[in-house]
Amino acid sequence: MPTFPHVHRHPSERRTGRRATAVLLAAALLTGGLALAPGAAGAPSAADPAAATTPVRVNQAGYLPDGPKRATVVTAADQPLVWQLRSASGAVAAAGRTVVRGTDTASGDATHVADFSAHRKAGSEYVLVVDGQSSAPFDIRADLYDGLRSDSLAFFYHQRSGTPIDASLVGPAYARPAGHLGVAPNQGDTRVPCQAGVCDYEQDVRGGWYDAGDHGKYVVNGGISVWLLVDSFARAKRAGTASALGDSTQRIPERGNGVPDILDEARWELDFLMRMQVPKGKPLAGMAFHKIHDAAWTGIPTRPELDPQPRELHRPSTAATLNLAATAAQCARVFRPYDPAYAKRCLSVARTAWTAARANPGLYAPESDSTGGGPYNDTQVTDDFYWAASELYAATGERAYRDAVTSSPWHTSDSALTPTGFNWADTAALGRLTLATVPNGLPASDIRRVRASVTAAADGHLATMAGQGYPVPLPAGGYVWGSNSQVTNNAIVMATAHALTGRQRYRDGVLESMDYLLGRNTLDLSYVTGYGDAYARNQHHRFWANQYDASLPNPPAGSLAGGPNSGLQDPVAQEHLAGCAPAACYIDDIGSYSTNEVTINWNAPLAWLAAFAAERRPSRT
Ligand code: 9MR
Secondary structure, eight states: OOOOOOOOOOOOGGHHHHHHHHHHHHHHHTTOOOOOOOOSSSSOOOOOTSSSSSSEEOOOSEETTTOOEEEEEEOOOSOOOOOEETTSSOEEEOOOOOOEEEETTOOOOEEEEEOTTOOOOOEEEEEETTEEEEOOOOEEEETTTTTHHHHHHHHHHBBBBBSOOOOOHHHHGGOOOOOOSSOOTTTTTSSEEBTTTTTTSEEOOOOSSSSSSOOOEEEHHHHHHHHHHHHHHHHHHHTOOOOSSSTTOSSSTTSSSSSSSSHHHHHHHHHHHHBBBBOOSTTTTTESEEEEEEOOOOSOOOGGGGGBEEEOOOOOHHHHHHHHHHHHHHHHHHHHHTTHHHHHHHHHHHHHHHHHHHHTTTOOOTTTTOOOOOOOOOOOOOHHHHHHHHHHHHHHHHHHHHHHTTTSSGGGGGGOOSOOOOOOOOOOHHHHHHHHHHHHOOOOHHHHHHHHHHHHHHHHHHHHHHHHHSSSSSGGGGOOOTHHHHHHHHHHHHHHHHHHHHHHHEEEEEHHHHHHTTTTTTTTSSSSSTTSSOOOOOOBBBBSOOOOTSSOOOTTTTTTTOOOOTTSSSSSHHHHHHOOOOOGOOOOTTOOOOBBBBBBHHHHHHHHHHHHHOOOOOOOO
C-alpha cells in the first residue's frame, strides 16, 4: 500500500466553546501538568489517545429522560466526591455523591461512578461537574436516538455497490457514481471470473454493500449484517413500533414503494448474496462463493468507481453457503407480507443452499486467502448449520429442519451465547435468538429453556458490567478487532431479554452500553461519527478518506469505528499504542484498520440498537 503523511490534528480543534478549556485543564491535571504532549509539529497529535480528555466521562450525545444516567469519574480519591449536574445556565439541577468503583480492569483507570438517573428533566447542554472538573456537554431528551436510528441505517445506502449514490439523498459531499458496474476502469462486478482453478465461467455478482473501508464483498459478513437489519425490523414489528423503520422513513431510492425502507435496504444485499450462489449444472451447484474482491489490495484513497483491479470469485465455502441459507430463509419469513413472490424465491434459494451445504460440510475458507481482501476464515461451521436450520425451521415449520435444530450440539450448548458475544464467525447465537423470539413448533419446555438461555446470558452481561468502572458488556480480555461490535452484539442479547421479560434492568444495560460507545470510556471519545462532543472521524475507508485527501469527505454521521483492539494488528496501532491498556488500544487514524475501520457487521448492530433505544416507553414505575 502507498504511504501517506498522517494528518495531525490538534485535539482542541475537535472541541468547542467552554469544553475546550475545561478539557485542556483536565488533561493538564491528569498528566501532571503538561496538557500538550509533543506531537509531530510540537502539538499533540491525533495519535495520542490520552490527549485532551476530562476525567468526568459521560455519554456525550446524552441520556434519555427515562433511562439510567451515570457517569464515570477518573480519580484516585478513596472517598466519595460531590457531583453536580448543571444546566446550560450554570444552575445546579441536581447533586449527590459518587460511589467509589475502584480500578477498571480493561483501562487501568481508578474510577468513581456518579448516578443522576433520578433527574428526568429534559434539557440541552447539561454538564456534570465533579471536583472542579466538567464533563463534555450533553442533552437529556426523549428523541435522543431518533437521529442515530436513521444515520446508522443510512450507512448501508452509502456502502452500496453497483448504483450511483444520489446527491439528493446524501448531499453533494457523499454522492458518487456507481462502483463496480462493469464501467472502466472497474473490472467488475457484472461478469466476474473465478480465481484460477475455481471455476471456468463468469458470474454477475453486482450490487450488495461494500464490506468496509475496502471494496470486497464477503458472504459471511454480508450474512450477519443483513440478518441484523431484518431482525431489527422483525423485533420492532413484534413490539408494535415498526413504522419507525417503515416506508419513506429513510433517504433511499426505494422510499415510497410501499415496502418498509429497512427491508428495501436489506434486499439490496440479499439480491447480491443470492447472486453468489453457484448456478445449477455447475460443480458445487447450490453452494455460495465465499467472497469477491480485488486481485490485489488497492491504495487508500481509491474511489469505488476508479478501482482498476481485476475482481475475482473465491472458492465456495460451507460457511458462506449456510449464511445464504440462513438469511434467505429469514427473508422468506419476514418479506412474505410485503412481497410474497420474493419471499418464495428466497425460500427456494435457502433450501438449495442448505442441501448443498449438507452435501459439502467441510469446505473451509483458509486464512491464507488474504491478498486483495480479508480472509473471513472459519473452520468451525457447526454453528452456521445450527443458525441456518433454525431459520429454515422458523420459516417452514418442517420436521427435517426441526430435527437439524434439535440434534445440533449448539441447541443445548452454553457456548451459543458467550461473554464475548457472537460475530461473523460465531453465529449459533443468531439461531438461538430466532428460536427464542419467533413463534415455532418446538415443545413449550424447550422454548422456555431457549428463552432462559437468553436471559441468563443477559444477566451475565449485567454482572460483567457491574464490576467495571466504565460498564460495558465485554470482559477485559475481549478487546479484539471490532470490539465495539462485540459490545453491540451483547447489548442486543440484553435487548432481546428485555423483549422477552419486560424487565427494566435489561434495557438499562442496553442504554449503558450505548453510553460506553458514545463517550463514557477511558478515551472520553464517542466511537460514532457525528455523535458527541469528541468523536471518531478518521475511520479507515477508501472514499471517506478526508485525512489523506481534503477533497474527500470524512465518514458520514452514524459510522461506528471498530474500537479498541489489544492485538495492535496494523502498523499505525503498533507505532502509537504500544503498551496500551486493552480498552485504550484505539487510535482515530485512517491508517489503523485494526482499531478504526467501519464495517457493515459493526454498523448493523448499531442500527439495531439505535432503533431499540429510540422507541418511546411508557414511563417507568
Ligand atoms: O472483522 C474482521 C475481524 O474479525 C478479523 O479479525 C480481521 C482479520 O481477518 O478481519 C476483519 O474483517 C475485515 C475484512 O477482512 C476485510 N474488510 C474489512 C474488515 C474489517 O476490518
